[in-house]
Amino acid sequence: MSAPYAKLPAWVDFGLIPLINLIVAFLVAGLVVLLVGENPIRAAGLLVEGAFGYGEGIGFTLYYATNFIFTGLAVAIAFHCGLFNIGGEGQAYVGGLGVALPCLWFDTILPWYLTFPLVILGSMFFGALWALIPGYLQAKRGSHVVITTIMFNFIASSLMVYLLVDVLKPRGSMSPETRTFEEGGQLPRLDWLLEIFGLNIGGAPFNLSFLLALVASFVVWLIVWRTRLGYEIRTRGFSPSAARYAGMKEARIIIVTMMLSGALAGMMAINPIMGEQYRMQLDFVGGAGFVGIAVALMGRSHPAGIIPAAILFGMLYQGGAEISFEMPQISRDMIVIIQGLVILFAGAMEHMFRPAIASFFIAFGGRSGVPAAPASE
């Protein structure tokens, strides 16, 4: 039954197969568009036009992409350790506390460039805290991290509703949100960055946290591939027994990885709270934590793949909003379907086309298609 996977050239493994999976996901999404009675090719055209056709669209695309880079990195670093952190949504939600509290305390006293470091630390702290408990339970008590992080998403949601409605809401206000931050709690927009390319940002909330996301991507690459901790994380992910045999402290690796993952998810809260709304609202995460799963799978858990994958999803979010003006049948929920299809084809069924491609390479490629030794697992 189990034919060992043939060894394929790296560009096929990391380029062609993910691309084919992605194309299949979009073809199926196209079928849904057909089913709704619209033209998929026109929809795709509108999507790209809405996301990249003008300065404001690009600004929005990159704004959404910022969220997804953070949550994508969060899922990816846990993947490297063999952990599936579905809790990005909850970690980002609680991470919002680490953004909102420093802003509420210091926005009138400090300028933004002094609040910003506090906010970064705060969001990382609260995000990590929310991931610490599932991480600890996985490491010490063997409770499956997938289940506990799902539970923690719901607990986070209840907790934040309580805090926003009963604690953080200013007196006399009706809507469950904090007060609007003064200047010290507002990140500058990156209009100058787009102006270099001759684009006008318009009203897009593209802000400094995009650069923070790029820095975070670099730091994640540094940690995972250039430090001892990263080596331990990857070893544990590849083979827990090998990691134990090599004398690595498994429990410590799991807890630290989950905290890093939670910290990255928590930083996502900076973008909408300090970069766009200047206040913390109910449900500000809006599913970005789950998009991170699709982004990490598509980006093959590497920052160099995550950034383009995040921009692709940013494009879907922004373009999807634009399509709905032209095609009222297609709302942003279309993106949720595409997200699901990408997770299905790039994640759960990632090897579906592999045997076909492998035999194609054996038949036509010759040299490179030598069957490898049976994969050991």
Next chain:
Amino acid sequence: MQYFDTLIVLLQSTVRVSVPLILAALAGLYSERSGIFDIGLEGKMLGAAFGGGAIAALTGSAWLGMGAAVLVAVALALVHAFASITQRGNQIVSGVAINFIAAGATVILGQAWFRQGGRTPPLGGEARFRTIELPFADALRDIPILGPIYANLLSGHYVLTYFAFALVPFTWWVLFRTRFGLRLRAVGENPGAVDTAGISVAWLRYRAVICCGILTGVAGAYLSLAMTAGFVKGMTAGKGFIALAALIFAKWKPVNVMFACLLFGFLDAAAIRMQGNPLPIIGQVPSQFMQALPYVLTVVLLAGFIGKAIPPKAGGVPYTKER
């Protein structure tokens, strides 16, 4: 007497909200006992609720609606089965994907077909399940204590409610007293042994996942054809995950599943009831606390502080023959 009436009303709504949980948790039980983890209960239930609502609205028949609901859920279950059994993919990833596909597709298709903001048209008459009055319910209503229990608590539910509760002993019987059940449990613990005995691991698991699909379909039908008159966008509202929590809380045992679902249902019913009504000694309990309680309890159980939840040994691991 007033407290007694309140209690009856509370228990009655507990039964109402527990039914989809019981059905979904038993669905998960079949799948997970066979070694296929399923976090896509939510998505299957949602897809089924939509399929049921849509077909019942078009045909005017609740039973046809339920058939459609089951078909949708089984189709989604087969996608999960294909990804996790045939393709040996990651079962968690596949479940997440199904949740998203269902969440998006129900809204998009609902809007395109019915143009009511993601709802299906409201159902009435034959298109919706009606409650059943047990014999003599009205005559016995006035007997103290037992009368209200019989007339309000036991009588006056939907067919699907009685079906859900009957399914609990039935599932126990299937799992622990039939050959199929023995093999199903075996394949979740040690698929290699089942394979050695000459039984197809894949076919057994496919059957378990199809059982899961059928039951999530009934759960979805209950939501859109019985509890509410029609499908509403996102109407499962996390019930699939509560059911998953209940399944773990019940340590993958059928009778425990029923009690866990009743407990979580009771918390839900009590949370609704307590809004604005402070408790005697404790005072006002935030309703969010009650909503979070099932999840907190499950985490505490998973942590091993109240008993230990040990999942089927081969759960989540794709079976590979001869390596």
